[in-house]
Every structure is written in structure tokens, then in C-alpha cells.
Amino acid sequence: MTTQTKEPSISSLSAEQEFNPWEAQAARFDLAAQKLKLDPGIWKVLRYPNREIIVHIPVLMDNGTIEVFTGFRVQHSIARGPAKGGIRYSPEVSLDEVRALASWMTWKCAVVNIPFGGAKGGIICDPKKLSQTELEKITRRYTAELIEFIGPEKDVPAPDMNTNEQTMAWIMDTYSMHMRQTVTAVVTGKPLNIGGSRGRREATGRGLMIVCNEAVRKLGMQPESTRVIVQGFGNVGSNAAKLMADVGYKIIGIGEYDGGLYNKSGIDVDALIVHRQRNGTITGFKGAEPAGTSELLVTDCDILIPAAIENVITSRNADKIKARIIAEGANGPTTAVADDILADKNIFVIPDILANAGGVTASYFEWVQDRQGFFWKESVVNEQLEDILKESFDEVVRYSETHNVNNRIAAYMLAVDRVQFTIRQRGIYA
Ligand code: GLU
Numbered sequence: 001m002t003t004q005t006k007e008p009s010i011s012s013l014s015a016e017q018e019f020n021p022w023e024a025q026a027a028r029f030d031l032a033a034q035k036l037k038l039d040p041g042i043w044k045v046l047r048y049p050n051r052e053i054i055v056h057i058p059v060l061m062d063n064g065t066i067e068v069f070t071g072f073r074v075q076h077s078i079a080r081g082p083a084k085g086g087i088r089y090s091p092e093v094s095l096d097e098v099r100a101l102a103s104w105m106t107w108k109c110a111v112v113n114i115p116f117g118g119a120k121g122g123i124i125c126d127p128k129k130l131s132q133t134e135l136e137k138i139t140r141r142y143t144a145e146l147i148e149f150i151g152p153e154k155d156v157p158a159p160d161m162n163t164n165e166q167t168m169a170w171i172m173d174t175y176s177m178h179m180r181q182t183v184t185a186v187v188t189g190k191p192l193n194i195g196g197s198r199g200r201r202e203a204t205g206r207g208l209m210i211v212c213n214e215a216v217r218k219l220g221m222q223p224e225s226t227r228v229i230v231q232g233f234g235n236v237g238s239n240a241a242k243l244m245a246d247v248g249y250k251i252i253g254i255g256e257y258d259g260g261l262y263n264k265s266g267i268d269v270d271a272l273i274v275h276r277q278r279n280g281t282i283t284g285f286k287g288a289e290p291a292g293t294s295e296l297l298v299t300d301c302d303i304l305i306p307a308a309i310e311n312v313i314t315s316r317n318a319d320k321i322k323a324r325i326i327a328e329g330a331n332g333p334t335t336a337v338a339d340d341i342l343a344d345k346n347i348f349v350i351p352d353i354l355a356n357a358g359g360v361t362a363s364y365f366e367w368v369q370d371r372q373g374f375f376w377k378e379s380v381v382n383e384q385l386e387d388i389l390k391e392s393f394d395e396v397v398r399y400s401e402t403h404n405v406n407n408r409i410a411a412y413m414l415a416v417d418r419v420q421f422t423i424r425q426r427g428i429y430a
Pocket residue numbers: 084085086087156157158159160161188189331356357359360361363
């Protein structure tokens with residue numbers, strides 16, 4: 001029986017700490033380290049990032065003025081391989097957020113046992129207010145500032161919030177111009193014709209479907225009678241909703257930042273994708289009733305997939321959540337304090353570092369293909385992805401049962417243990 005055990009020490013986080021992603025990450029890491037009886041020295045090594053880079057990027061804007069943007073790249077660990085992780089563009093980006101996301105990448109890559117460390121980047125900007133030319137200039141200058149810190153064997157960026165295949169193409173091109181040769185393996189999540197991998201775009205959503213299938217089977221449920229609510233209809237949320245609808249799940253609610261939709265008989269996700277392409281928003285879709293995004297989080301359903309931003313399941317709403325399963329498509333959607341409340345309610349949580357690991361797993365395949373110059377069929381990518389995620393799901397659930405901890409702490413323990421083992425094996429260079 002998997003019981004989501006209550007972990008009392010996390011409840012001591014203050015209200016301000018609850019909403020700081022770095023504190024949220026550190027609280028779970030400390031608990032996992034304590035339970036693992038981690039060596040105090042290794043504890044210190046892993047508690048803080050290896051390297052934090054801050055750049056202030058001057059950009060000549062379309063109107064002729066010069067603007068300066070602040071960007072970050074944090075490399076948390078390179079113990080298990082090159083640093084790996086996305087780059088996000090948002091006005092909300094902060095160093096603490098990027099630090100947390102970089103550590104989550106270390107744990108995520110270790111949970112799925114792929115040979116990468118963890119990193120994350122971000123630029124404080126509002127992509128909605130920038131032209132394509134401005135975005136391109138920001139991206140290229142950011143890449144140029146980081147030129148000696150990234151590379152196929154050093155640190156491999158990928159898309160994240162508000163960045164996409166085009167952003168990766170610009171990074172790849174800028175890096176290649178500086179190296180005087182085409183280096184496709186410097187980033188993943190690229191367009192197909194310049195070294196991208198088949199299946200990468202859908203991989204995070206596909207991974208969510210795979211772990212949901214496993215959870216549903218474990219809890220004796222059937223996809224056809226499972227009602228799903230998805231928060232976020234970006235790359236992760238829309239692909240998860242589409243793939244899950246295709247295999248029979250009933251997607252009854254979809255929430256976006258500008259409004260949500262609800263239809264108890266199920267939303268036609270393909271039609272919604274077309275509507276969004278035409279109108280730039282999911283609102284106004286005829287096949288569902290309008291619904292508030294925060295209400296959708298606490299609406300009756302079987303699986304809740306927060307696939308947008310951090311801190312949406314918190315001490316303020318966790319006790320009202322009615323889902324039986326939470327599959328975290330976003331990074332850090334649940335605060336550490338909310339973990340305890342969900343545990344008390346016996347909700348089966350598939351933590352972010354497992355649930356959304358499909359993206360980086362397919363990124364690993366892309367990096368392998370780029371380095372080999374040999375590209376796989378989509379079915380091969382999808383099969384390998386399924387194997388890795390099923391195995392990781394089993395490992396986390398088994399760990400949780402053996403050590404009597406909740407799935408999140410089990411995933412952290414598994415990851416921290418893998419990373420600490422590597423550090424000890426490599427030794428400390430002096
Ligand atoms: N940004 C994605 C994540 O948070 C993908 C990272 C990658 O593919 O390197 O997992």
C-alpha cells in the first residue's frame with residue numbers, strides 16, 4: 001500500500017518561505033538528505049549550486065533605444081554529466097527561482113538515470129511585449145555572454161517557459177558561429193531539420209501520460225472513466241491533454257492564465273487546439289463552459305495536472321483539492337507545506353522530478369543522436385521514453401513503499417543517493 005506519509009518538519013516554513021521556490025526545493029532536499037543520513041560534507045556540496053552566472057545584456061530595441069536585460073544561468077551540479085536544463089523568459093524570473101529549477105534538473109536527471117547534471121537559465125523580460133527581432137537579439141547576446149560556459153560536454157540548454165524551437169535554433173547558430181563550426185549538440189529542443197529529435201516536442205506531455213497510465217493501473221482505475229483537469233495549455237499541458245484524450249481519458253477542465261474551460265462530458269482537445277491557433281486563446285471555445293482557473297484546481301476530478309507555473313497548490317487551497325492523483329507537469333507547482341496536506345488526504349502525487357521528466361529524457365535522446373549524427377524513428381524515441389519512465393515510476397513507488405515516505409521524498413531520496421554516490425566515487429578534486 002502506498003500511503004503518502006506526513007512529513008512534519010516541512011510545516012515549519014514561514015509564509016514567505018512557502019512561496020520561494022528555492023526554499024521549497026531546499027526543504028525537500030534537506031528532508032531527503034536527513035532520511036538518507038547523508039554525509040554532512042556532501043550535504044553542503046549539493047545544497048548549493050556549483051556555479052551561478054548573472055549577465056546584463058544590452059540590446060538595441062526596434063525603436064532605436066538601448067535596453068538592458070538581466071539573465072541568469074545556474075549550474076547546480078555536473079557530477080553525473082554535463083549540466084542540463086531549459087531557459088525561461090518571463091518578467092517573474094529571479095535568481096532564487098533559477099537556482100531552484102537548476103537543482104530540480106539535477107534531481108530529475110538522476111531520477112530517470114540519464115547522464116546529466118542540472119542547470120537552468122532565465123532572462124527577465126516579457127516576451128509578449130517584444131518583437132521577434134528583439135527576442136532574437138536578446139537570445140544571441142545572452143548566448144554570446146555564456147559562450148565559454150555552455151557546450152555539448154559542458155552545459156546543454158533547452159526550451160522552458162516562453163522559449164521554443166526557434167529560440168534553440170538561434171542559440172545553436174550563435175554558438176556555432178563562435179566555434180566556427182556547426183555544433184548541433186549544444187542545445188536540445190531544436191527544429192527537426194537542424195538536429196532536433198522526432199518526438200521531443202510532445203515528450204513532456206507523453207511522459208505525463210505514461211506516468212498517469214502507471215498510477216491509474218496501480219490504483220485500479222480505468223483511463224476511460226478517469227476525469228482529468230489540466231492547468232496550463234502550453235507545450236506541456238496541451239500535449240498531455242491531447243495524448244491522454246487520444247487514449248480515452250476524459251479531459252473535463254483546462255485552465256489558462258486568461259481563463260479556463262469546463263465540460264463534464266469531456267472537452268474535444270483537437271478542436272480546442274484549432275480554436276487556440278485561430279484565436280490565440282482558449283477562451284471563447286464553444287465546446288465547453290467558461291470556468292475560473294483557480295476554481296478548476298479544486299473542482300472534482302480524478303487526475304489534476306498542474307502544467308503551468310510554480311506555487312499553484314499551496315497551504316491556501318490544498319485541503320480543497322478533490323483529485324485522487326496529482327501529476328505535476330510544471331516544475332514546483334506544489335509548495336512544501338501543501339505536501340503535508342495532500343499526504344493527509346492520501347492523494348497520490350507524481351512529483352515534478354518524475355512526472356515531467358519526459359522532456360529532458362527526450363532531450364537526452366536528441367543529444368545522443370546529434371553526437372552520433374544518426375537520427376531515430378519517432379517510434380524508437382517513444383518506446384525508449386516509455387521504458388525509462390515506467391522503470392523510474394516503479395523505482396520511485398517501490399522506494400516510497402520500502403522507506404515509508406511519500407512519492408516526492410522517495411524521488412528526492414533516490415536522486416540524491418545517485419548523485420552523492422557519484423560524487424564519492426569521483427572524489428573531491430583539490
Ligand atoms: N525545461 C524542461 C524541464 O524543465 C526541459 C529541460 C531539458 O530538456 O533540458 O525539464
